[in-house]
Amino acid sequence: MIKSMTGFGNAGFEDERMVIQVEVRTLNSKFLDLSIRSPRQFNDKELEIRTLVQSILDRGKVSVTIDFQSKGGTEMPVSINEALFGLFYKKYKDLAGTVGDDSQDIFKLAMQSPGVITQLAGEQRNDQEDWEQIKKVFTEALAKCNAYRQDEGNSLEEKLQRNIREIANGLKQIEAEEGNRKERIKQKIRNHFNEWLDENSFDANRFEQELIYYFEKLDITEEIVRLNTHLNYFEKCLNEENSQGKKLGFISQEIGREINTIGSKANDAGMQKHVILMKDELEKVKEQSLNVL
Structure with missing residues (x-):
């Protein structure tokens, strides 16, 4: 069974300490293209997030949004060095006075000075404990996104099967008309030789050359056999468990090659109609296969 690369999943958690919301969106891509939006204190978890995403979603353009809000806390997540702030503030104010400036931004400037505000260590803020809870919610969102992909894949598989059946029906029509086409070609060859015999003596070599041209340039038996094989293999891959998106793309290319060859060799208006429908x-098929995992 195939999976779509289009998916969505979200999950949340709330208790007396925190509120967590995680959202995962995916689109088609040849490789894993991951975009992460998360609180600054969890920036060091990017590698762990990537590993989780790849283990469940494999590949695709993946957008991850993690929203974490702490509530009811009694401690600040940062430390303010009040003494250092006072020194900076006084110094800036004195400097402003020497040039006659009455800027209102001295307070902001002092707060942003080096060493005034310090991020507290992760252990003090229980970041690891918070992250473990986030990871549970994140894993749940990934699982929902994966289930969404599976549902989309089922719908995608039905469409691909219909398309392949239509191509197979077109090939059957071509096979049914192949006998008539051969008769028309044989009659054409006979007519040519009747004209030559009226004007010249019978040329056995020329007759042989005309037959060779037919067998080499106009016979489509091998193409019909190969196309049937490719169509059967395509349907077989649709039912396999593992990710088959890239393989389906390669098979589609081979199907297209055989259809094009049949169209160019057939040289028959009736067959060309079926060739166009097959194309x-x-x-x-090619468009849908791009979205198969």
């Missing part, structure tokens, strides 16, 4: 269905 149209194949374009739908």
Whole structure:
């Protein structure tokens, strides 16, 4: 069974200490293209987030949003060096007085001075404990996104099967008309030789050359066999458990090659109609395959 690369999942958690909301969105991509938005104190968890995403979602353009709010806390997450702030404030104020400046930004400038505000260590803020809870919520959101992908994959599989069946039906129509096409070609060859015999003596070598041209340039038996094989293999891959998106793309290319060859070799208006319809269905297959994991 196939999975779509389009997915969405969210999860949340709330208790007396914190509120957590996690959202995961995915789109198609050849590789894992991960974008993370999370609180600054968890910036060092990016590698762990990436590992979790890759283990569950494998690949795709993945957008992760983690919202964490602490509530009811009695301690500040930062330390303010009040003595150092006072020194900076006094110094800036004295400097402003020497040039006659009455700027109102001295307080802000002093607060932003080096060493005045210090981020508290993770252990003091229980960051690791908070992260463990976030990770549980994040894993739940990933699981929901993965389930969404599976549901989308089921719908995608039905569409691909319909497209492949339409191509197979077109090939059956071509096979049904192949006998008539051969008769028309044989008649054309006979007519040519009747004209030559009217004007010249019979040339066995020329007759042989004309037959070789037919077998090499116009016969589509091998292409029909190969196309049937590719179509069957495509359907087989749809039912496999592992990720098959890239393989389906490669098979689609081979299907297109055989359809194009049949179209160029057939040289028959009736067959060209079916070839065009098959190409149209194949374009739908290629477009849908891009979104298969």
